[in-house]
Amino acid sequence: MSTVPSGAMGRYRWLWWLAAAATVAATGRSLERVGLPPVSLVETGLLAMTPLALAAVGECLNEKAGLVNIGLEAIFMVAATVGVWCAELGRSGYVGLAGGALTGAVMGLGLGAVSVYGRADQVIAGMGLNVFALGFVPFLLISLWAFPGIHVFPNELMIPRIPTPVGQVSPVTVAAVLAAVLAHLLLHRTVLGFRIRAVGERPEAVDVAGLRVDRLRLLTATLGGTLAGLGGAFLPLGWFGALVKEISAGRGFIALACVVFAGLEPLVALGAALLFGLADGVASAVAVTPGLKERVPFYFVSMIPYVVTLAVVAVVIGGRRFPSTVGRPYARE
Amino acid sequence: MADVVDGGVSAPAPRVQMRGIHKVYPDGTAALRGVDFRLHPGEIVGLLGENGAGKSTLMKILSGLLRPTRGEVLVEGHPARFRNPSDALRCGIGMVHQVFTLVPPFTALQNVLLGQEGAGLLRALPEASARARVQALLDELGLDVPLDVPVESLPVGVQQRVEICKTLYRGTSVLILDEPTSALTPGEADELFRFLRRLRDRGVGVVLITHKLREVLEVTDRVVVLRQGMVVGELSTGSATAENLAELMVGQVTGLRVRRTPRAPGQPVLSVRGLWVRDDQGRLAVRDLSFDVREGEIFGVAGVEGNGQSELVQALTGLRRFEAGEVRLEGQAVPTLEPLALYRRGLAHVPEDKARFGLALGFDLVENSILGRQRENQFLRGLGRLNRPAIVRYARELVERFHVVAPDLATPVRNLSGGNQQRLLVGREVSKQPKLVVAMHPTRGLDVASTVYIRELLVQLRDVGKAVLLVSADLDEVLELSDRVAVMYGGQFLAVGPSDHFRRETVGLLMGGVVPTGDADQPRAPSPR
């Protein structure tokens, strides 16, 4: 009954990394041939990777502790909206990022609390958050800016990007990579991580050892929410430059796919996020490249990230489900 | 009812004492109704009772896992209020649960350290420095545990030692063990008892929760008997006998033994040749098994759980694919084992875990009564519709014939007691008019009345000529009911023979994988292949 989520790729991890790198390189070359600049592709890919990676890394921690958050999509949407609002209030994109992270923290904590204390069905509760966001975000858009569907904010609120050899990179992207590394170290190198892994595998053991199951799980739920909230605020403030009501567009679920793919390992989840981010990058690049955008209907280009995710879920992940302990409430009685 | 011992004034203050403990679960079940309990240093107290008598609940309260609805706990004479297990641990009270609370992929050392890491939350786990301390404790206790292997790969007996070590590492001087021998071989159980006596001699107070009279008489100093949430007797072990303990435990002297008259078996109904089966991890769990189960005989398979019994039964009942081998029913080969096809050919299956395999707990009695029989014409009408009146009639018949106690037929079976659930299930399977009955742990967790009822039913089936394959971890059950017995170990039968050729001790050794030599009663050992 113990599911040891042995990284997506087990012993041949390096082989998979190699294959992924080769695929990326090959895709880059072939895209270059049809007139797509690889630099912009990598740039967009890294931008698209950032929210996925942040949410996926947080969700890895959350699921390691035995909770599951299907509401990442909702956190993205609400945090993006609140983030822009905070940015405008504080006249700084960074204030917006903080506001988004805080929003995510509150939502993650709320979901964690009903899961831990209310023994909620976490999948349904998470879905409830998603449906809530579907109504609440358009409501907020009209209430705050009196504009249905879209809000363009001043350009100076955008988080400036740093020029690097691989193009313009957002500091949030760096933070996402850092988050993955830190989450890995936390899980595998610290006492806290030791306890988090224990509570996910066998909450009873943690309980009889005199540790608090509820606190550990609330901690990871909040951490996961914070990272997802940061990712959500990044969408408008670090990437799109505008707020639309369906800004997340399924990315919360793609982040979940990253988590399943990664077998709950943050570093692998980062890799998965890069893969899906590049798919998104390809889509964005195709949509703006002259000579190509006329030939491929926009609607089909828009499908690319979802088709890629579906294919990966079907082919690579296959039978792997969320680990059996994940999502089950812990109760003594 | 029974004489209360050492209640004199001269007795020292108890190490722990519980007074007037009541426990009502959120669903309204009253598990404990005013229980008093005390434990002195350096004694082993047996807490005896049937399933559901409240033994585990009482001790979960003492170990801080549950909170009493009413009543108080005193430690060294002072009232104590435990909000969680760490409060109890701080008072030196630790419990080893029936279902181990080990983190399966963690090593023994890591399991012992959990919660006692002795370093800041963001520091590294100090395994190296802790190892010496844990090893010293193990040496002092005389326990042998490999510290660096994931506990999931250790045998159950060793896992138990990890559990005990985990508790004692926290400085426990009150050790509670919940049904500690249920997964042990008799040899391992003896070893555990020797260890408990050593602990007692060092001044540790031990509580042994059990329903086995033999263990109480063998190892305890004092016995407390619980029935339906109340203490019905407390006596020193010296003055107890198996008979009076049994009477206290179940309320009346019942004929626990099932009468079985000799009967000549007939033709083989189930023939298994060279069967190999893999478990969920892909390991070979059943290795080259061959045996027959004949008309009018109960063929019992004894053994410690996890030696391939589950995989064997699942393969024979179509729930698991087998690697190689041949299975014949009444002489005819069964090429692919598939549940419905097997049922049509006369298989009835009482699965090992009724709540997992045999019943849908959210369904009512009516719908559960046709589980597995839903494709039989007698329960169907045209267009694949269910013949509801016929099904209700049949369900009512089952309830009456097999004495299932339920408020009405529309009750979800979740709300029935374990005994009534099992009666419904066994009744359903038996009423199929089977030729072969495969039953695994058929009386596990049941009350005494249901246990006796189901054992008698199995013997009746045998008497009317059915073939019965009985697989059970309860050695006494196997020896009592079976005409022939096999002892399973490591996926093989270490011995097969008529049940009256086996001595309990011999079977005990075989269950631990030890083939006794030079024994006159030695049954046929497997021939080397």
Place this chain on the structure above:
Amino acid sequence: MRTSRALRPLAESLATVALGLVAGAVLIWAFGHPPGAAYRALVLGAFGTWEDLLETLAFATPLMLTALTFAVGVRGGLFNIGAEGQMYLGAVGATFVAGMVPMPAWVHLAAATLAGMAAGAVWALIPAALKAWRGAHEVISTIMCNWIALHLSMYLAINLLAEPGRAERTVPALPTARYPVLSEDSTLTAVVFVAVGFALLVYAYLWGTRAGYELRLAGENPDAARYAGVRPQRVVVLTFVIGGLAAGLAGASQVIGRPPAWSLYATLGNVTTLGFDGIGVALVGRNHPIGGILGAVLFGALAQGGRLMEYEVGVLSELVRALNGIIVFAMAVPELWSLIRRRFLRP
């Protein structure tokens, strides 16, 4: 005993809805509107007049069907949140037959309805196949299919089903393929009878047939289903197909059963989010087809009443969907009820 067993879920559902309304009142208040006046408008808007009531039923029609998709999924042990996408394609399928394939009157109506249902079912086969043969997790696969369906349907609406000169919508359904309007003062059409009939049919199928029994058994206890000889793959496919039929019908109902558009908007604006709304409806209806009908009327009332609430009090009707989410969220917490029972219902 028996009545209390039946009434308790009903009471819990109503209490959850009440809780959602309370949370909504807090939101309304927080954004500076009077909750009392808002809710009075909501109720009046939904039930105030005969026409309002009919309009409430018109809003309820697609919801009882998308709720059915989710409910059948749960009964079969799946978390099928793909009604949204299946519904888009159902609308596209119905629009194609209704608007571009002329046929005799009643045949045309039936054909357009069936085309919508079939399109929904075919789209549901993708996550079904991935689940049955690859074990892909249905939460992720159905959501991905929803997004793919969104873009595919918009493409088809603009290219295949376009009416020259009308960029904002597709060709309208021909008069032969329109459900009769029941009252000139509302948008309720006879399609409501088809929806209720389909829900009842699914109910009879799930509880009255051998295949329905096996489907529910697989959802209740997959191991017991294997013990009873049920093939899990078949249940997965069956569950998704029934759900797809329902969602497809929901999509069709908004094109051939809902004036004044009688067509699909190019943005899919007249069908979007109906699939997700069905989740809340199903949960309030306790994942039961009949409960789903009742739940749909309730949520239909919120949708219809929300319009008057927006017009009179200025509370945006989008808030109604947020309420829906709060209700789903609260439905997930069983402990809430034992807590309330312990605290308030016992002395």
